[in-house]
Amino acid sequence: MMSFRTSFSNLTLPTATVWLLTDVAEAKGKQDQCARSPEKLTSLRQTALVQSVESSNRIEGVTVAHDRLRPLVLEDARPRDRSEEEIQGYRRALELIHADAQNLAITPELLQRLHATIQEGSGDAGQWKKVSNEIVELREGAAPVVRFRPAGVAETPAAVEELCLLYRHVLNQNLAPPLVAVAALVLDFLCIHPFRDGNGRISRLLTLLALYQHGFEVGCYISLERLVEESRTEYYEVLRLSSQD
Numbered sequence: 229m230m231s232f233r234t235s236f237s238n239l240t241l242p243t244a245t246v247w248l249l250t251d252v253a254e255a256k257g258k259q260d261q262c263a264r265s266p267e268k269l270t271s272l273r274q275t276a277l278v279q280s281v282e283s284s285n286r287i288e289g290v291t292v293a294h295d296r297l298r299p300l301v302l303e304d305a306r307p308r309d310r311s312e313e314e315i316q317g318y319r320r321a322l323e324l325i326h327a328d329a330q331n332l333a334i335t336p337e338l339l340q341r342l343h344a345t346i347q348e349g350s351g352d353a354g355q356w357k358k359v360s361n362e363i364v365e366l367r368e369g370a371a372p373v374v375r376f377r378p379a380g381v382a383e384t385p386a387a388v389e390e391l392c393l394l395y396r397h398v399l400n401q402n403l404a405p406p407l408v409a410v411a412a413l414v415l416d417f418l419c420i421h422p423f424r425d426g427n428g429r430i431s432r433l434l435t436l437l438a439l440y441q442h443g444f445e446v447g448c449y450i451s452l453e454r455l456v457e458e459s460r461t462e463y464y465e466v467l468r469l470s471s472q473d
Contacts, residue, residue: 230419231412232394236403249405252444259445272449277301279451281318284432287457290314310349317346321433326448329440334395334413336388339422342433347426356384357424376471378421387420406442413438415470432456 241249278301285291290311292300299305300315307313321342325332332338344354352358363376379387395413398404404412414431421427436447446452456463 231416232391232398235412236398239404239408241405241408249407252407255446256444269449274302276447276449276451277319277322280322280432280447280453281315282454283451283457284429284453285311285315285318287453287460288426288428313349314346317348318429318433321345322436325433325437325440329437332437332441334434334438334441335392336385339388339417339430339434342430343423343426346429346433347423350425352424356388356422357381359424361421361424363421375468376419378419384420384422388417388422391416391420407444410435410438410442415467418467419471 278298281301282297292311292315296305296308296312297315300307300312301319304316307316324342324345340354340356347353358381360380361378362374363378365373365375367373391413395409398409398412399406403409414435417434418427418431423430432453436452439445439447439452
């Protein structure tokens with residue numbers, strides 16, 4: 229929640245960021261043109277769904293055999309092991325967001341609901357962490373390095389509550405462009421790291437949901453999770469720089 233506590237009272241943006249926001253807004257205005265080709269959009273939706281489920285789980289080390297992926301995601305095949313259960317859990321969370329994004333207020337209860345969906349079957353699905361965690365960088369041939377220490381166990385429920393409240397306040401008061409507020413929301417969520425496991429996946433679902441709520445529908449047709457996976461090194465470096473101090 230530190231971004232919202234400190235960064236929006238006198239917000240200034242680099243010129244390059246302003247230009248980028250302008251380009252994104254222009255692209256958003258062209259979304260309706262794509263609706264003229266429903267057959268193509270159906271194919272894009274299916275491809276994006278499969279890629280999103282695969283990439284978001286693969287980033288966290290959860291993988292399944294290639295020939296099992298589409299049956300699990302598109303055909304509701306019965307899962308054979310824990311990894312396949314997590315694949316289907318993420319698909320169910322995506323389907324919820326795709327179907328009802330405008331009615332899903334970003335609250336602590338929703339975050340717990342999404343976590344319970346993707347982690348169904350685990351002992352702490354939908355529950356805040358009970359043991360403090362650390363963000364650790366694993367380096368080949370070297371000792372692990374602690375990159376970041378998130379909020380402690382006792383602080384977590386209040387921190388998540390404050391984050392959700394401040395996010396809505398910034399939007400309601402027009403204190404920042406929506407895309408900037410969304411970026412801060414996701415960063416601060418990851419800095420809190422409220423769950424024992426699954427924080428990365430929840431952060432990507434949260435990104436998709438928040439973008440939908442601001443009218444950015446690209447995540448239905450292009451897998452944002454695949455883009456994160458493909459730029460993972462840069463993505464983690466930006467998280468490291470953004471979370472300093």
